[in-house]
Amino acid sequence: xxxxxxxxxxxxxxYKWRDSSKIVHLFSADHGYLKIIAKGAxxxxxxxxxxxxxxxxxxxxxxxxxxxxxxxxxxxxxLNSFFHIRDDLEKTALGFTVLxxxxxxxxxHEPVAEFFQYTVDLLSALNRKxxxxxNLFLWHFLLQLSDTLGFGWQLESCLKCRRSPEAFPLRLDxxxxxxxxxxxxxGESSQGVWLTRPQWESLxxxxxxxxxDLPGFDAGPxxxxxxxxxxxxxxxxxxxxxxxxxxxxxxxxx
Numbered sequence: 001x002x003x004x005x006x007x008x009x010x011x012x013x014x015y016k017w018r019d020s021s022k023i024v025h026l027f028s029a030d031h032g033y034l035k036i037i038a039k040g041a042x043x044x045x046x047x048x049x050x051x052x053x054x055x056x057x058x059x060x061x062x063x064x065x066x067x068x069x070x071x072x073x074x075x076x077x078x079l080n081s082f083f084h085i086r087d088d089l090e091k092t093a094l095g096f097t098v099l100x101x102x103x104x105x106x107x108x109h110e111p112v113a114e115f116f117q118y119t120v121d122l123l124s125a126l127n128r129k130x131x132x133x134x135n136l137f138l139w140h141f142l143l144q145l146s147d148t149l150g151f152g153w154q155l156e157s158c159l160k161c162r163r164s165p166e167a168f169p170l171r172l173d174x175x176x177x178x179x180x181x182x183x184x185x186x187g188e189s190s191q192g193v194w195l196t197r198p199q200w201e202s203l204x205x206x207x208x209x210x211x212x213d214l215p216g217f218d219a220g221p222x223x224x225x226x227x228x229x230x231x232x233x234x235x236x237x238x239x240x241x242x243x244x245x246x247x248x249x250x251x252x253x254x
Contacts, residue, residue: 096249142233
């Protein structure tokens, strides 16, 4: 439907178009992936100047016409620039990793309002001034992402016998997103990644944690997991989405 639309959005990427305008890719709360043109964005007195930058959380007003590939921006308000994320290299790497994932895994014009709000809340928590366990935020984001895309991890019980574990270690099944207990063939003698009791309990707790609780979460057991939990969770995503997910931003600190 054509008309003037207002929505919150995260700016994913932007590049110059012609002399003074900018083409911007965003992920919005109500309209999913958007491509807009902000005319005159590089002019000194433009209301778009300095606002439509990657990672910014904005309120966008645009003229929508479904037949157009590029929608026309008519107004924008900066809601949060996540200044303290940009001031820290590891936090910046995570922030831009989130943007890369949105570009790779979410189709054009498909809104996921709850996950959009979750991502804003996660970035807001990461934006705190103090040093935070950035890897923990990444693991949480990847767990929530898998769940949103429809193939979340099953960590409460064994994938085969559906019982809670009685003995450890447990073998992680990266394709099916869960674990196999020792009675069903999991354990140190099995090939693949395996979990100790503290690692299983920590991963299970992380999957259901709120983003606001992450600064105080004990990441110790998962930090000892090899391969790194981010690599494990990305393998699971690659398998289900059939997307390479070679994330340039992630290489900044991994």
